[in-house]
Amino acid sequence: xxxxxxxKTAFVAASTSGLGLAVxxxxxxxxxxxAITGRRREISEQIAESLPGAVAIxxxxxxxxxxxxxxxxxxxxxxxxxxxxxxxxxxxxxxxAALTSEDLANSFDRLVRPQHDLVSRVLxxxxxxxxxxxxxxxxxxxxxxxxxxxxxxxGRAALAGYLKTLAAEVARDAVTVNLLLPGRIATDRVAELDxxxxxxxxxxxxxxxxxxxxxxxxxxxxxxxxxxxAAAFLCSASASYITGVALRCDGGLVRSL
Numbered sequence: 225x226x227x228x229x230x231x232k233t234a235f236v237a238a239s240t241s242g243l244g245l246a247v248x249x250x251x252x253x254x255x256x257x258x259a260i261t262g263r264r265r266e267i268s269e270q271i272a273e274s275l276p277g278a279v280a281i282x283x284x285x286x287x288x289x290x291x292x293x294x295x296x297x298x299x300x301x302x303x304x305x306x307x308x309x310x311x312x313x314x315x316x317x318x319x320x321a322a323l324t325s326e327d328l329a330n331s332f333d334r335l336v337r338p339q340h341d342l343v344s345r346v347l348x349x350x351x352x353x354x355x356x357x358x359x360x361x362x363x364x365x366x367x368x369x370x371x372x373x374x375x376x377x378x379g380r381a382a383l384a385g386y387l388k389t390l391a392a393e394v395a396r397d398a399v400t401v402n403l404l405l406p407g408r409i410a411t412d413r414v415a416e417l418d419x420x421x422x423x424x425x426x427x428x429x430x431x432x433x434x435x436x437x438x439x440x441x442x443x444x445x446x447x448x449x450x451x452x453x454a455a456a457f458l459c460s461a462s463a464s465y466i467t468g469v470a471l472r473c474d475g476g477l478v479r480s481l
Contacts, residue, residue, distance in 0.1 A: 228461025230255030234307035235298050237285055237342060240267045242411040243361050243451055244311040250452030251459065252278055256307065259298035261285065277302075285312065286333060291341035304353070305346040307459045310339040310360040310383075314413070317420050320374035327375045335379030340386065347394065356399035357459040360387055364405045366470060368478050372424070373417075384470060391468035400467040402458050407474025408436050410445040442475030 233256070239248040240262030248258045248271070257277040262268045265282025272280035279301045283294040299305060315331045343358060350356025364370065365377040366384045384403055391401035408414060418436070422429045437443055454473045457463055472478055 225462070227254045227456060227459075229307070229456075229459060231257070232306040233257045233259075233298075233302045233304060234309060234459070235259045235261070235295060235305045235342070235346065236309040236311065237261055237338070238311045238313065239309070240264055240271060242413050243406060243409065243448060244309070245271065246448035246452035247309050247311070247359075247361070247455040248278070248452075249275065250449070250456040251307065251309075252276060254456055254460075256459075257302045259294075259302060259305075261294055285338045285342070291338055292345055295342070295345045304349050306350070306353075306355060307357040307359070308342055308346045309455070309459075310342060310358070312338060314363070314373070315375040315379065317372045317417065318375050319372055323374050323378075328378060331375040331379035332382065335376070336383050336386070339383055343390070347399070350399045351394060351397040354398045356394075356397075357463075358387070358390075358399065358401045359455060359458050360384075360403045361455075362403040362405045362470060364407055364472060364474055364478050366403070367405065367472070367480060372421070388468055388470075395467050398464065400458075400464065402467060403470040404451070404455050404458060405470055405472045405474065406446070406451055407472065407477040408440060408445045409451050409473070410447060414445070440475045440477045444475065446473060446475055 234251050236248040238244040239260045252258050252275040260268045260272045261281045263284045268280035268282050272278040281294050281297050283290050363380050366381045369377040387401050418429050418432045422432045451473050
């Protein structure tokens with residue numbers, strides 16, 4: 225299937241590992257010029273060298289004014305941004321009862337502020353050109369809050385509310401705004417969460433993973449490549465009538481429609 229995005233330019237936040245990297249690879253495979261971003265510049269450069277038309281930008285997008293600077297660098301080297309993928313590390317695990325005001329502020333700083341900065345920087349030109357894709361890597365916690373991830377649940381729900389509102393505002397400008405929600409995808413982040421769960425419950429990581437597999441109708445963890453393929457479709461020309469959607473890529477884990 226021709227996704228119709230060959231020659232487009234994408235800025236993929238936090239794309240040196242995990243789901244961000246999976247999305248960057250999928251877009252590059254469909255002919256998109258991708259800005260690979262991450263705090264570890266040497267890793268960004270290694271990844272960019274392996275992808276056609278990609279460039280590396282070493283940046284901590286959580287730092288003040290970092291987003292504007294990174295987008296300026298990307299546009300100078302690749303041209304105007306057509307596709308913006310919002311992504312970043314989640315806050316530490318915590319129960320809701322143990323959340324502090326500092327935890328909530330940190331959640332907002334990680335999961336809302338940089339993403340809003342990125343959207344604000346690229347959206348005006350997308351609207352002028354009448355073509356744009358904004359896709360957030362979310363979490364199933366916005367549909368069914370996840371145990372022991374209260375800070376993440378709160379921050380990601382706030383981002384989802386903002387993006388859903390934005391989607392209606394910019395749809396007539398041919399800019400789509402969507403979220404892609406991973407379930408249990410086999411990334412380093414999920415491995416860390418499995419280890420944290422095992423420690424908290426006093427059981428082995430293997431037991432935690434087996435329980436997880438049994439809870440997923442597909443009977444397995446998803447692969448980063450499967451997630452990346454779904455992301456590339458939502459960023460495609462073919463998905464031009466899909467906006468304001470939170471699509472789950474979770475093997476049926478969340479049982480609601």
